[in-house]
Amino acid sequence: MSKDVYYFSHDCNARYDPKILALRSVYGVKGYGLFFILLEIMRGEEGYKIRCDDLFYTSLSMQTCEDAATLKAITEDCVNKFGLFKTDGEYIWSESFLRRMEKMEEFRDRMSEAGKRSAEKRRLK
Numbered sequence: 001m002s003k004d005v006y007y008f009s010h011d012c013n014a015r016y017d018p019k020i021l022a023l024r025s026v027y028g029v030k031g032y033g034l035f036f037i038l039l040e041i042m043r044g045e046e047g048y049k050i051r052c053d054d055l056f057y058t059s060l061s062m063q064t065c066e067d068a069a070t071l072k073a074i075t076e077d078c079v080n081k082f083g084l085f086k087t088d089g090e091y092i093w094s095e096s097f098l099r100r101m102e103k104m105e106e107f108r109d110r111m112s113e114a115g116k117r118s119a120e121k122r123r124l125k
Contacts, residue, residue: 023082027074030066034074035084037064039097048101049091 014020015032023031037060042048050056052075057068064071075092078084085092 019082019084023078023084026077026081031074031078034064034066034071035078038075038078038085038092039094042093042097043101047093048098049093051090052087052092053090 015024020032020035023035027034038050041050041060052072054068057072057075060066060071061068075085079087079092085094087093
């Protein structure tokens with residue numbers, strides 16, 4: 001696992017987003033916490049998407065000490081009721097998170113290329 005797996009951009013005022021407020025109005029901080037746990041999990045997954053099957057919810061249940069049925073219900077409401085996530089029936093993801101990660105990857109790629117050019121200039125001296 002690379003060092004950057006632990007980083008993703010997040011708005012410091014996310015708690016005031018209307019969709020998050022709707023989530024919190026139903027599930028309180030438990031829903032808010034699960035939302036960010038899911039984003040953290042997405043950050044570590046290929047394509048930043050989570051395969052939401054029974055095995056995933058069982059594993060998430062062990063990580064959060066919450067029953068799998070509750071976690072599945074909150075996650076499904078994040079998709080269907082609050083519009084925080086999208087799904088294709090197999091995976092869930094956040095469109096805004098994908099955009100943030102794309103920007104981060106573009107920045108990382110630019111920095112990597114700049115580093116390579118700098119190393120090549122030093123090598124040629």
